[in-house]
Amino acid sequence: MDLLKQRIVKDGKVFPGNILKVSGFLNHLIDSSLMKEIGKEVCRLFEGEKITKILTIEASGIAIACAVASELNVPVLFAKKHKSSNITNTVYSAQVKSYTHGNVNTVVVEKECLSSDDRVLIVDDFLAHGESLRGLIDLVKQAGAEVVGAAIAIEKGYQGGGDALRAEGYKVESLAIVESMGEDGITFRN
């Protein structure tokens, strides 16, 4: 998606430790116009898929998920990072490893919010190693629902999470795939 790539080049900031900061337009301050265009593009990429629900993870996935859901006119469900180790039997839960923070989060959704009839599109702002995405896929499968695919704003292609999931047969559509980034700029996959 050229609009997003141009915006990453213009307003994204690359920091040591492989960090691409897009908090000025994507996941802290959020550009509403860009969100609408992202929603439309994801809708186009998954046309005809009969999606019944969008699943994302708090907090930075929610805005993009809502933009997609608004176009598709389906509900959004966001998985919550669980604070306590006390998981009740009213939720589905999965473990998600964070490479950025070096810890493991438990994420949960309430069972009554996801049913075996659902055809779920997973939406998130970033995809790197794919740990969040695998956790969300796990939640959908626990409910006996169908994973239609995943729509991601920015994928770090060189970290391999997206390609591994594609090799397993998942439809993963990323609007911008970063192949390299550093002092001499950002290169996207064609």
Added chain:
Amino acid sequence: MDLLKQRIVKDGKVFPGNILKVSGFLNHLIDSSLMKEIGKEVCRLFEGEKITKILTIEASGIAIACAVASELNVPVLFAKKHKSSNITNTVYSAQVKSYTHGNVNTVVVEKECLSSDDRVLIVDDFLAHGESLRGLIDLVKQAGAEVVGAAIAIEKGYQGGGDALRAEGYKVESLAIVESMGEDGITFRN
């Protein structure tokens, strides 16, 4: 807003400890159509206010904030709950007491995302004692920006936070104000 009140009566669940659970349509599973109507209604309530930015707090405020921002065509900024005690000088920070969880959170926004030119509408899903709202007002004031007012989906009127802020001169518009709730149902303020 009748549509929201009807939905609360139909799908909201009242639990002991003064808890109104609306996770089936407002803050876990999110009804996109309802969000659009909420966005339009808030837009109507603050017409002519020349709002430049929406401020909310992660995670459950984000969906409503995005719906309002989409109608107004302005950016959303969401305050993040800060994990460490190490606050850098690149952020504005405020303390927010949680009556539900019995703790105090530090919330932050990046300074470069909020400027003294901004006219800010604060949006959140719930208003009870008003602690979150006061924290967000604090962030806006630290930036030297203007608080246009606050738009809330559900206010617990009997907990007094909204009325206290109104008495201080803030324009606080809540789409549904619960005056009482219990086994015999939910009563709204007219």
